[in-house]
Amino acid sequence: MEYGDCAAIIGSPKKLLNRYGKIPLLILDEWLVSDISDSELYFLFELMERRSDSTSTIFCTQYRKDDWIKRLGEGVQAEAIVDRYAHTAYWIETGSMNMREYFAKPRK
Secondary structure (H helix, E strand, O other): OOHHHHHHOOHHHHHHHHHHHHOOOOOOOOOOOOOOHHHHHHHHHHHHHOOOOOOEEEOOOOOOHHHHHHOOOOOOOHHHHHHHHHOOOOOOOOOOOOHHHHOOOOOO
16 A cells, blocks of 8 residues: 555545654554555655654564665665664564464464
8 A cells, every 4th residue: 555545544644744753652563574665755754753852663673774774765765764763772683583483383
């Protein structure tokens, strides 16, 4: 789904930015698991600009921080998004274990 399609369903981009920009703790699960469009990247850039240094954001992802810029399209906005968080964040590495596979196995 394109960002524009999503915005038409649940509100204008400005309203979404205002709403999500003020949430004290925003959790982004499956961060960067799918490719994003240019309009989605711009929305993320604006959102992270509003949230930076004023609210908390948790990124849950399968990707190392070194891969974020590439996954975001390697442009200036991608670098700006990553720079907002990469140097001031707490990183919690959970290892290489796939928890979905682990819990999907039948227990004896």
